[in-house]
Amino acid sequence: FSGFDCDSDPCQNGGVCRISDGGGYICDCPVGTTGVNCEIDSLNECASNPCQHPDAICQDKLGDYVCYCPPKHVGKNCELYDHNSPGGLGRPVKPTQDFNSFYAKDLEKQRQQCIQNGCPLKRGNLKCDEDCNTYACDFDGNDCSLGINPWANCTAPIKCWEHFMDGICNEDCNNPQCLFDGRDCEKKLQPCNPIYDAYCQKHYANGHCDYGCNNAEC
Template sequence: LSGYDCDSDPCQNGGVCRIFEGGGYVCDCPPETTGVNCDIDIINECDSNPCMHPEATCQNKIGDYICYCPPRHVGKNCEIFDRSAPGGIGRAIRPQQDFSSYHARDLEKQRQQCLRNNCPSKRGNIRCDEECNTYACDFDGNDCSLGINPWVNCTAPTKCWEVFMDGTCNEDCNNPQCLFDGRDCEKNLQACNPIYDEYCQKHYANGYCDNWCNNAEC
């Protein structure tokens, strides 16, 4: 209690001030605070690990938290990958696809080609249609991979299937679950033996081990 009344707005963080019958005032504090003036935080919002990137840092606030994101990540929880982001305080934003970018335009062209190849009607026909076995064509309904989506275990913040084999190393995708970014991160990789190249491409991830294809080049 204090000898002052509520005219000075003593209650902080959303607390409601009431005149105390015996003189002074009392603050009715919100659930996450305590103290005479509701100035003590009793809940650490960072305990739930809200920041989604492993390199992000969480700072507790009364009734809230702040994620400090590493470069190339934005969003309230650093959950959005953005190549141009410098990092810093994470703020809630709505991700927007940049249709002016090369990859977005190229993906749209591939999807139009899928329609021309009549891929939607071929999807899931238990037959591998090579012209439809791409990300843009939904991998022919997984007909070419024994019904397994090759990206099902890829949890990188980058959409690795959109930058797969684009000639640029995307470290987020350079792992077995994301198919090593299509080998974009390897340097001076020799070409696959031309005798096996076409065969290995057609039989990639078909559930069988072909020894002549079991190397980095192929």
């Protein structure tokens, strides 16, 4: 190796080496790096707040950044909800064909239909246009008497309407503004004790207190 040209592959961190007109070499460094060999971090990638969850922690890297996600969030920027995730280092997630992606495509199709129906121009004209009175069309700007967006005040970091009444408790949505996650977080009642079940049904509201039946389950 000569040490003065590109034969020694001197450029680091993805830099591209080229021969200098005056001899030696020059490294064309990628964004975020500088120095003779692109060895110096010249940009704080965390300054733009790329991590999308408010509790995520951004760490600047040489020419890059990483997000440390809170529990139940994954993705390079902690932008995806996963109730099974313990959190930690955010990594890019390969898209999969699941219910959420199907829902997103269907919603986008409905929004395109809204545009074709002229709903953006009809919104807020104080006239109820039934074709536009849907979530995808922003409920016709609330022109219809029942046209309200129930999640209008929901500020959760996830789309709570996609997890509404799915049988899984999503704490981010368990508040009045997000409709208590469709009561998914409420403790489910256990079945009535089989020993008392038939008896309690037969003696329900008979004017006598049966202590074996005096509980929420029965």
